[in-house]
Amino acid sequence: LFLVTIGYAEVWADSPSTPPINIPIRGSETGKTTHPKPKSLTAVIEASYFNGALTVVFNTDLGDADIVVSNLTTGEMWSDSVSGVGATTLLLSGEEGYYEILIYTDCGEYTGEFEI
Helix, strand or coil: CEEEEECCEEEEECCCCCCCEEECCEEEECCCCCCCCCCCCCCCEEEEEECCEEEEEECCCCCEEEEEEEECCCCCEEEEEEECCEEEEEECCCCCCEEEEEEEECCEEEEEEEEC
16 A cells, blocks of 8 residues: 545555456356357456456357355455446455355356455
8 A cells, every 4th residue: 555645635545556456257158048159268258356346348248147246255245237248347345355256147157256
């Protein structure tokens, strides 16, 4: 952490040298879909965490998606429902811990883990 003084306000912030965390996403396809299945799970879903924000990018149309993020250390949970194409960002608390991402789509289930 470092201290930034702006006018009369002091703000503590993460070091700007802290890089984003790229999160590998693994998945399993199901046969229950009207959407075309991706040919490869590689880069179908990309996820990254930076400064309290988890960004999930769907590079292939996977239909509707439910995203559940859990901090397994503190028990905190966040969720969002999105169209399984494009990108979405979830704002997390940024508490230290081991995080699990579960993504349920029309094409299958996907998971990822990261630690901060």
